[in-house]
Amino acid sequence: DTAVSQTPKYLVTQMGNDKSIKCEQNLGHDTMYWYKQDSKKFLKIMFSYNNKELIINETVPNRFSPKSPDKAHLNLHINSLELGDSAVYFCASSRAAGLAVYNEQFFGPGTRLTVL
Amino acid sequence: SQKIEQNSEALNIQEGKTATLTCNYTNYSPAYLQWYRQDPGRGPVFLLLIRENEKEKRKERLKVTFDTTLKQSLFHITASQPADSATYLCALAASTDSWGKLQFGAGTQVVVTP
Numbered sequence: 001d002t003a004v005s006q007t008p009k010y011l012v013t014q015m016g017n018d019k020s021i022k023c024e025q026n027l028g029h030d031t032m033y034w035y036k037q038d039s040k041k042f043l044k045i046m047f048s049y050n051n052k053e054l055i056i057n058e059t060v061p062n063r064f065s066p067k068s069p070d071k072a073h074l075n076l077h078i079n080s081l082e083l084g085d086s087a088v089y090f091c092a093s094s095r096a097a098g099l100a101v102y103n104e105q106f107f108g109p110g111t112r113l114t115v116l
Numbered sequence: 117s118q119k120i121e122q123n124s125e126a127l128n129i130q131e132g133k134t135a136t137l138t139c140n141y142t143n144y145s146p147a148y149l150q151w152y153r154q155d156p157g158r159g160p161v162f163l164l165l166i167r168e169n170e171k172e173k174r175k176e177r178l179k180v181t182f183d184t185t186l187k188q189s190l191f192h193i194t195a196s197q198p199a200d201s202a203t204y205l206c207a208l209a210a211s212t213d214s215w216g217k218l219q220f221g222a223g224t225q226v227v228v229t230p
Contacts, residue, residue: 106162
């Protein structure tokens with residue numbers, strides 16, 4: 001069974017379109033994350049939700065909007081896509097995050113987004 | 117500004133030898149540091165975690181050291197095998213900024229040849 005799954009795996013779209021990426025985890029974790037990995041391979045945190053509550057919101061254009069319908073799902077919606085949004089987006093989850101809590105993160109397979 | 121540096125050059129190593137990777141950081145007081153492995157086209161996979169008050173951690177053929185004075189972590193793969201070929205990422209969690217927020221280095225690619 002896949003622990004953290006994402007759909008779609010590949011997404012090719014035109015500039016200006018709106019698209020969504022879905023993420024689901026079956027690990028029973030409370031915390032989920034979205035990361036962006038650019039062409040230079042840097043993995044940067046975008047958002048994190050703990051039990052459906054937004055706890056990390058990095059400096060990300062407000063065209064990006066996460067949504068967590070329940071603690072097993074965290075979706076990412078992107079409006080008005082731009083060329084610079086092309087990257088690989090990873091979803092991850094961990095046991096409850098919090099102060100002084102040291103938890104490994106489990107990553108999904110990634111969604112490669114290409115904006116033309 | 118906070119910075120995490122990993123050797124950008126690929127590390128080519130012969131099977132059976134020990135691979136040593138470095139992770140240096142500046143303007144950080146990390147609560148803990150993690151190492152992940154990433155294969156092409158896949159998500160990172162957690163390997164080891166070491167806390168700020170720990171000097172060394174081991175797991176099978178892997179060893180991590182953490183020197184908060186030098187602001188450096190070393191990651192060792194002993195008796196390396198071709199299957200160890202991958203990119204290895206270090207990630208730091210800042211002491212004053214938790215909630216699972218990790219800052220990743222760009223990774224070092226390891227190539228193990230038979």
